[in-house]
Amino acid sequence: MEAGEGKERFLKQRQVLIFFVLLGIAQAASEPRRYSVAEEMESGSFVANLLKDLGLEVNELAARGARVISKGKKTRLHFDRQTGDLLLNEKLDREELCGLAEPCVLPFQVLLENPLQFFQAELRIRDINDHSPVFLDKEIILKISESITPGTTFLIERAQDLDVGSNSLQSYTVSPNSHFHLKLQDSPDGVLPQLVLDKALDREQQAEIRLTLTALDGGTPPRTGTALVHIEVLDINDNAPEFAKRFYEVQVLENSPIGFLVAIVSASDLDVGTYGEISYVFSQASEEIRKTFQINAKSGELFLTQKLDFESTQTYTLNIQATDGGGLSGSCVVFVQVMDLNDNPPELTMSTFIDHIPENLQETIIAVFRVSDPDSGDNGRMVCSIQDDLPFFLKPSVENFYTLVTNTALDRETRAEYNITITVTDLGTPRLKTQHHLTVTVSDVNDNAPAFSQSAYTLRVRENNSPALHIGSVSATDRDSGANAQVTYSLLPPHDPQLPLASLVSINAANGQLFALRSLDFEALRAFEFRVGAADRGSPALSSQALVRVLVVDDNDNSPFVLYPPQNGSAPCTELVPRAAEAGYLVTKVVAVDGDSGQNAWLSYQLLRATEPGLFGVWAHNGEVRTARPLSERDAVQHRLLVLVKDNGEPPLSASVTLHVLLVDGFSQPYLPLPDAAAAEARADPLTVYLVVALASVSSLFLLSVLGFVAVRLGRRSRAASGGGCSVPEGPFAGHLVDVSGAGTLSHSYQYDVCLTEGPGSNEFKFLKPIIPKFPPHGAVEVIEGKATFRNSFGFN
Numbered sequence: 001m002e003a004g005e006g007k008e009r010f011l012k013q014r015q016v017l018i019f020f021v022l023l024g025i026a027q028a029a030s031e032p033r034r035y036s037v038a039e040e041m042e043s044g045s046f047v048a049n050l051l052k053d054l055g056l057e058v059n060e061l062a063a064r065g066a067r068v069i070s071k072g073k074k075t076r077l078h079f080d081r082q083t084g085d086l087l088l089n090e091k092l093d094r095e096e097l098c099g100l101a102e103p104c105v106l107p108f109q110v111l112l113e114n115p116l117q118f119f120q121a122e123l124r125i126r127d128i129n130d131h132s133p134v135f136l137d138k139e140i141i142l143k144i145s146e147s148i149t150p151g152t153t154f155l156i157e158r159a160q161d162l163d164v165g166s167n168s169l170q171s172y173t174v175s176p177n178s179h180f181h182l183k184l185q186d187s188p189d190g191v192l193p194q195l196v197l198d199k200a201l202d203r204e205q206q207a208e209i210r211l212t213l214t215a216l217d218g219g220t221p222p223r224t225g226t227a228l229v230h231i232e233v234l235d236i237n238d239n240a241p242e243f244a245k246r247f248y249e250v251q252v253l254e255n256s257p258i259g260f261l262v263a264i265v266s267a268s269d270l271d272v273g274t275y276g277e278i279s280y281v282f283s284q285a286s287e288e289i290r291k292t293f294q295i296n297a298k299s300g301e302l303f304l305t306q307k308l309d310f311e312s313t314q315t316y317t318l319n320i321q322a323t324d325g326g327g328l329s330g331s332c333v334v335f336v337q338v339m340d341l342n343d344n345p346p347e348l349t350m351s352t353f354i355d356h357i358p359e360n361l362q363e364t365i366i367a368v369f370r371v372s373d374p375d376s377g378d379n380g381r382m383v384c385s386i387q388d389d390l391p392f393f394l395k396p397s398v399e400n401f402y403t404l405v406t407n408t409a410l411d412r413e414t415r416a417e418y419n420i421t422i423t424v425t426d427l428g429t430p431r432l433k434t435q436h437h438l439t440v441t442v443s444d445v446n447d448n449a450p451a452f453s454q455s456a457y458t459l460r461v462r463e464n465n466s467p468a469l470h471i472g473s474v475s476a477t478d479r480d481s482g483a484n485a486q487v488t489y490s491l492l493p494p495h496d497p498q499l500p501l502a503s504l505v506s507i508n509a510a511n512g513q514l515f516a517l518r519s520l521d522f523e524a525l526r527a528f529e530f531r532v533g534a535a536d537r538g539s540p541a542l543s544s545q546a547l548v549r550v551l552v553v554d555d556n557d558n559s560p561f562v563l564y565p566p567q568n569g570s571a572p573c574t575e576l577v578p579r580a581a582e583a584g585y586l587v588t589k590v591v592a593v594d595g596d597s598g599q600n601a602w603l604s605y606q607l608l609r610a611t612e613p614g615l616f617g618v619w620a621h622n623g624e625v626r627t628a629r630p631l632s633e634r635d636a637v638q639h640r641l642l643v644l645v646k647d648n649g650e651p652p653l654s655a656s657v658t659l660h661v662l663l664v665d666g667f668s669q670p671y672l673p674l675p676d677a678a679a680a681e682a683r684a685d686p687l688t689v690y691l692v693v694a695l696a697s698v699s700s701l702f703l704l705s706v707l708g709f710v711a712v713r714l715g716r717r718s719r720a721a722s723g724g725g726c727s728v729p730e731g732p733f734a735g736h737l738v739d740v741s742g743a744g745t746l747s748h749s750y751q752y753d754v755c756l757t758e759g760p761g762s763n764e765f766k767f768l769k770p771i772i773p774k775f776p777p778h779g780a781v782e783v784i785e786g787k788a789t790f791r792n793s794f795g796f797n
Contacts, residue, residue, distance in 0.1 A: 032107070032120035032121050032122050033053050033119065033120070033121045033122070034121070034122045034123075034124060035047055035048045035086065035121065035122070035123050035124070036123065036124040036125070036126055037088065037092070037123060037124075037125060037126065038125075038126045038128055039091075039092050039093060039094040039095075039104075039125050039126065039127060039128055039130070040091055040092070040093065040128060040130060041088055041091065041092070042088070042091065043088055043089060043090050043091060044078075044087050044088060045087065045088045046085055046086075046087060047077070047085075047086040047087060047088060047123065048085075048086045049083070049084050049085050049086070050079070050084050050085075050086055050110060051084035053119070053121075054066070054084075054110065054112075054119060056084070058082070058083065058084055061081040061082075061084060062081045062082075063114065064112045064113065064114050064115070064117075065111075065112065065113030065114050065352070066079060066081055066110065066111070066112050066113075067079055067110075067111050067113070067351075068086065068108055068109070068110055068111070069108060069109045069110075069111050069349075069351060069370070070106065070107070070108035070109075071107060071108075071372070074090075075089050076088070076089050076090055076092060076106065077089055077106075077108055077123070079110070092106075092125050094125045094126075094127050094164075095131065095162040095163070097125060098125070099162075100162075100164060101164075102127075102164040102165060103124050104124065104125040104127070104164075105122045105123070105124050105125075106122070106123040106124075106125060107120070107121070107122050107123075108121055108122075108123060109121065109399065111351060111352075111368075113351075113352050113368070116352075116365065116368060116403070118397075118398060118399075118401070120399075127163050127164050127165055127167050128163075128167065129163055129167040129217060129218075129219025129220070129222075129223060130163065131161055131162040131163045131167075131217075131223070132161070132217070132223035132224065132225050133159035133160065133161040133169050133215035133216070133217055133223065133224065133225035134159060134160050134161070134225050135157065135159045135160075135213070135215065135225055135226070135227035136157065136160060136285075136287065136290070137157055137227065138227055138228065139227065139228045139230055140156055140157050140213065140227055140228065140229045140230065141230045141231075141232065142154055142156075142195070142229060142230070142231045142232065142327070143231075143232045143233075143234050143323075143326070143327030144197070144201060144231055144232070144233055144234065144327055145201075145233070145234045145235065145236050145237045145238075145326055145327055145328070146200070146201045146202060146203045146233050146234065146235065146236060147236040147237075147238065148197055148200070148201065149197070149200065150197050150198055150199055150200055151196065151197060152196070152197045153183060153194045153195065153196050153197075154194060154195040154196075154197070155192065155194055155283075156193045156194060156195055156213060156229065157227070157283070157284065158172075158189075158190065158191070158192055158193055158215075158284060159172075159215035159225050159227070160286065160287070161215070161217050161225075163217060163219070165218075166218040166219070167217055167218055167219045168190065168217060168218065169190055169191060169215055169216075169217050170191065170216055170217055170218040170222075171184060171191060171215075171216050172184060172191065172193040172213060172214065172215050172216070173213075173214045173216065174193075174195070174211050174212070174213050174214070174229070175211050175212040175213075175214075177209065177211055178198070178199060179197065179198060179199045179201065179209060180195045180196060180197060180198060180209075180211065180231075181195075181196050181198055182194070182195060182196070182213075183195070183196045189284070192284075193213065193215075195211075195229070201233045202233075203233040203234070203235065206233065207232070207233055208230065208231060208232050208233065209230075209231040209233075210228060210229070210230055210231070211228075211229040211231065212226055212227075212228060212229070213226065213227045213228075213229050214226050215227075232327070234326055234327045235326070236326075237271055237275040237324065237325070237326020237327060237328050238271070239269055239270040239271040239275070239276075239324070239326075239328065240269070240324065240328030240329060240330050241267040241268065241269045241278045241322040241323065241324045241328060241329060241330040242267055242268055242269070242330050243265060243266065243267045243322060243330055243331070243332040244266050244267070244268070245332060246332050246333065247332065247333050247335070248263055248265060248332060248333065248334040248335065249334075249335045249337070250262055250263045250334065250335070250336055250337070251336075251337045251338075251339050252304070252308060252336055252337070252338055252339065253308075253338075253339045253341060254307075254308045254309060254310040254338050254339060254340060254341050254343070255307075255308075255341050255343065256304055256307075256308060257304070257307075258304055258305060258306060258307065259303055259304060259305075260303065260304045261301060261302070261303055262293065262302040262303065262304060262334075262336060263301075263302045263334055263336075264299070264300055264301050264302065265280065265295075265300040265302065265320050265322075265332055265334060266300050267280070267300070267322035267330055267332075269324040269328070271324060271325075271326060273325065274325030274326065275324050275325045275326035275328075276324060276325065277324060277325040278322050278323065278324050279297045279298065279322070279323055280295050280296070280297050280298075280299075280300045280320055280321070280322050281295070281297065281320070281321050281323070282295060282318065282319065282320060282321070283319040283320065283321035283331055284319045285318065285319065288313075289316060289318060291305065291306060292304065292305060292306050292308070292316065293305060293316070293318060293336075295320060300320075300322075302318070302320075302334065308338050309338075310338045310339070310340040310341070310375070310376065311344065311374040311375070313338065314337070314338050314340075315335065315336065315337050315338065316335075316336040316338075317333060317334075317335055317336075318333065318334040318335075318336065319331060319332075319333055320332050320333075320334060340375055340376045340377065340379055341375075341379070341428075342375055342378075342379040342426060342428025342429060342430065342431070342432055343375070344373060344374045344375050344379075344432070345373075345426070345432040345433065345434045346371055346372065346373045346382050346424040346425070346426050346432065346433065346434045347371065347372050347373065347374075347424075347434060348369055348370070348371050348422065348424050348434055348436045349369060349370045349371075349372070350367060350368075350369045350436070351368045351369055351370060351401075352365075352367060352368040352369075353366070353367045353368075353369075353438065354366055354367070354440075355438070355439060355440055355441060356440075356441050356442075356443050357406070357410065357440065357441075357442060357443065358442075358443050358445055359409070359410045359411055359412040359442050359443065359444065359445050359447070360409045360410070360411070360445050360447060361406070361409060361410070362406070362408070362409050363405055363406060363407070364405065364406045365403050365404070365405055366392065366404040366405065366406065366420075366438070366440055367403070367404040367438060368397075368401065368402070368403050368404075369401070369402055369404075369422070369436075370399065370400055370401050370402075371384055371400050371402065371424045372400060373426050375426065375428060377428075378426070378427040378428055378429075379426055379427070379428035380426065380428075381426060381427045382400070382424050382425065382426050382427070383424070383425050383426075383427070384396075384402055384422065384423070384424050385422075385423050385425075386404070386420055386421065386422055386423070387420070387421060390418060390420060391406055391407055391408045391410060391418075392404055392405065392406055392407060392418070392420060393405060393407045394422075404420070404422070404438075410442045411442075412442040412443070412444050412445070412480075412481070413447075413448060413479045413480070415442065416441065416442050416481075417439065417440070417441050417442065418439070418440045418442070419437065419438070419439055420437070420438040420439075420440060421435050421436070421437050421438075422435065422436045422437075422438065423435050424436075444480050444481045444482055444484050444485075445480075445484075446480055446484040446536060446538025446539065446540070446541070446542060447480070448478055448479040448480045448484075448542065449478070449536070449542035449543060449544045450476040450477065450478045450487045450534040450535065450536055450542070450543065450544050451476060451477055451478070451479075451544060452474060452475065452476045452534060452544060452545075452546040453474075453475045453476070453477070454474075454546065455546060455547065456546065456547040456548075456549065457472065457474055457546060457547070457548045457549070458549045458551065459471050459472040459514065459548065459549070459550050459551070460550075460551045460552075460553050461516055461520055461550060461551070461552055461553065462552075462553040462555055463519075463520050463521055463522040463523075463552050463553065463554060463555045463557065464519055464520070464521070464555050464557055465516055465519055465520055466519070467516065467517060467518050467519060468515050468516070468517065469515060469516045470513055470514070470515055471505070471514050471515065471516050471550065472513075472514050472548075473511070473512050473513045473514060474489065474507075474512040474514065474532050474534075474546055474548065475512055476489070476512070476534035476544065476546070478536050480536065480538065483536075483537040483538060484536055484537065484538035485536060486536060486537045487512075487534050487535070487536055488509050488510070488534070488535050488536075488537065489507050489508065489509050489510075489511075489512040489532060489533070489534055490507065490509060490532065490533045490535070491505070491506070491507050491530060491531075491532055491533075492530070492531040492532065492533050492545060494530050494531075499528055499530070501528075501530050503517055503518060504516065504517060504518070504520075504528065504550075505517060505530070505550070507532060512532070512534070514532075514548070520552045521552075522552045522553070522554040522555065522596070522597070523558070523595050523596075525552060526551070526552050527549065527550065527551045527552060528549075528550055529547060529548060529549040529550065530547075530548055530550075531545050531546065531547055531548070532545065532546055532548055533545050534546070554596050554597045554598055554600055555596075555600070555649075556596055556600040556647060556649025556650060556651070556652070556653060557596065558594055558595035558596045558600075558653070559594075559647070559653040559654065559655050560592045560593070560594045560603055560645040560646065560647055560653065560654065560655045561592060561593050561594070561595070561655065562590065562591070562592045562645060562655055562657045563591040563592060563593060564588075564589070564590065564591040565588075565590070565657055565658075565659060567657065573659075573660065574660045574661070574662050575587050575588045575625075575659060575660065575661045575662065576661075576662050576664050577627070577631070577661055577662070577663050577664070578631075578663075578664060578665070579631045579632075579633070579635075579663050579664065579665050580631070580665075581627050581630070581631055582627070582630050583626075583627055583628060583629050583630055584626050584627065585626060585627040586624060586625075586626055587616060587625040587626060587627065587659075587661060588624075588625045588659060588661075589622070589623055589624050589625065590605055590618070590623035590624075590625065590643050590645065590657060590659070591623065592605075592623065592645040592655065592657075594647050596647065596649065599648040599649065600647055600648065600649035601647060601648075602647060602648035603623075603645055603646070603647055603648075604620050604621060604645075604646050604647075604648070605618045605619065605620055605621070605622075605623040605643060605644070605645055605646075606618060606620065606643070606644045606646065607625075607641060607642070607643055607644075608642045608643065608644045608656065609641070609642040610639065610640070610641050610642070611636060611638070611639040611640045611641070612635065612636060612639060614628055614629065615627065615628055615629065615631075615635060615639065616628055616639070616641055616661070618641075618643055623643070623645070625641065625643070625659060631663060635663060636663070637662060637663050638660070638661070638662055638663075639660070639661040639662075639663070640658060640659070640660055640661075641658070641659040641660075641661060642656055642657075642658055642659075643656065643657050643658075643659060644656050645657065
């Protein structure tokens with residue numbers, strides 16, 4: 001939820017930011033705001049409060065990221081976001097910053113980052129009277145011929161004052177004397193002092209004159225500087241030196257070495273001797289000129305004494321004076337123009353940089369920066385670029401400002417990090433460039449749902465498992481990162497409301513492992529399916545589903561169950577076999593079923609014990625009991641067979657059943673009870689014992705016994721015909737060793753009417769006639785209260 005709100009807030013901020021970028025560009029073209037401050041004020045001094053000009057409240061400054069940007073590498077201004085005050089970051093020396101230029105203006109910009117907006121401004125640095133006038137030469141020597149007529153003026157070296165305006169050099173005074181007075185002449189470079197000869201000089205009366213020249217500035221109080229003017233009176237010299245040209249203009253490359261010959265000036269004097277000897281000196285030269293150039297006093301050759309730098313000074317104006325041996329002089333001007341070379345690579349100043357941006361956002365501002373090159377012309381023109389294979393572009397702004405913006409929505413899963421190289425190249429020869437490297441990381445947004453490794457899982461669990469058994473696992477992955485990629489698993493409500501899923505399985509929410517909560521029973525539940533969900537921890541959370549099928553594998557946990565002969569605790573069923581039966585005669589069929597499935601339900605039959613071995617055999621695959629050889633008169637009348645029924649499980653389970661076989665001379669032979677039954681009756685009733693003894697001893701009663709037997713059989717058959725004692729199965733038994741879903745194995749070749757007698761005596765099982773097989777699904781035989789019936793999938797019909 002918080003991530004969603006953050007994303008919405010970021011979108012709104014981006015819209016506002018684009019609006020203010022356009023507004024900032026429009027405002028950048030307007031007139032800059034102007035402020036002023038006196039030089040030499042202490043660091044932290046108050047300049048102005050910008051709240052009103054910016055149109056902001058104090059609490060908006062920090063939120064919008066207000067800051068001050070000025071040209072150059074030094075940060076001379078500080079903007080206090082808490083108050084809106086513009087403060088000095090250091091002492092400002094107007095003379096260091098601007099020299100003699102007036103006004104001294106320090107341009108700067110106020111940058112509001114959120115949204116982006118620029119305000120152009122200027123800080124004017126007011127001059128204070130912190131410099132006194134200084135004469136570069138403490139002693140000024142003038143050689144004046146005595147032939148000079150009164151009214152002649154002599155140019156004197158002027159003083160230098162670094163202050164400007166009213167604080168600059170304003171006037172000169174000279175110490176009182178009888179020969180000269182001071183004349184001030186205005187010039188573009190300031191006031192020039194000149195000595196005017198009031199009275200003709202007489203070398204014989206006074207060979208030299210010493211005057212004190214005082215320079216005064218306009219400060220309050222004024223500052224002064226003095227120099228000694230030493231005037232030497234010379235002999236007559238009536239020709240002054242003259243230059244071949246009054247103005248020389250030369251161009252010098254800024255990379256010219258020290259000692260480079262800049263120019264040669266030349267002057268001539270018509271006089272001869274010492275009056276014709278000319279010497280060259282700088283006149284009205286500043287300290288910077290004296291450090292940069294040197295002139296040969298004899299030849300007039302002008303040399304470089306230090307490296308030139310076009311970015312510092314583009315032109316020099318040199319006044320050169322030629323003086324002959326008689327003290328006469330002439331002057332010329334040498335204008336030196338420094339030629340720019342491409343010796344400065346472009347500079348890039350980063351103002352704003354956002355190194356983490358959310359994915360899926362359009363046109364997001366990554367960085368704001370400014371480029372500059374102190375060279376001029378093509379050497380100072382720049383081209384800014386980035387790599388072509390990145391989803392970003394550079395958008396130019398005002399004053400060589402650029403913004404780095406995304407041109408499409410970024411996808412963290414496709415690429416999580418971008419290395420951007422901003423290249424700034426000038427157009428000079430050779431071209432110089434500057435590169436700035438940025439690394440932008442794309443932060444994750446929950447835009448990918450977990451994905452399962454399979455859409456459906458099939459798990460197999462053997463029945464009778466222990467509770468809390470690990471039965472398998474599901475796995476899902478999420479392409480997002482962090483909490484957005486942390487997957488939690490859960491069971492989803494089943495479609496079948498009858499399925500008790502919560503009591504069958506559980507899932508580990510952290511790793512997707514599935515556990516069986518209780519022991520499973522194949523016979524009760526063979527298979528079930530459910531859905532699992534995988535949800536991440538993003539906001540909002542995303543999820544997916546997978547289907548899990550659980551197949552219960554059968555275990556051999558059910559012993560065979562004998563359906564016939566019935567095992568219901570009643571008297572044993574006697575099978576009647578005529579003595580005329582041939583080998584292979586079908587005596588009876590043992591019918592058994594097994595609640596298991598597959599090979600665990602494959603049944604086999606085995607004759608374990610017989611009264612007379614070799615007389616009867618059991619077919620191993622269908623339980624049919626047949627005669628192994630023809631019967632003879634020597635064979636015993638009564639036989640007892642023990643048949644073992646065994647399944648094919650591991651380990652195999654078994655059950656046994658006892659068959660009673662009575663050999664008769666035909667189906668009309670009177671029924672003789674089994675000895676076991678007679679003994680039981682004898683023990684139960686002494687009279688019965690006596691009767692048996694009497695019947696055995698009295699042959700005359702034999703015929704009556706036979707008649708009674710026939711009568712009983714006829715009565716029972718009539719009851720069976722009326723539906724009281726027999727039931728006919730509706731389908732065949734299962735085939736030869738074929739799994740019939742727990743119904744056991746029977747041969748499809750045999751189907752019989754089954755009749756079971758009911759009463760206090762022994763039950764009989766007779767094969768009356770074969771019937772046409774019908775095939776119900778999964779037929780199974782079950783005996784209930786002495787009746788053989790069929791059921792479907794262990795359900796009674």
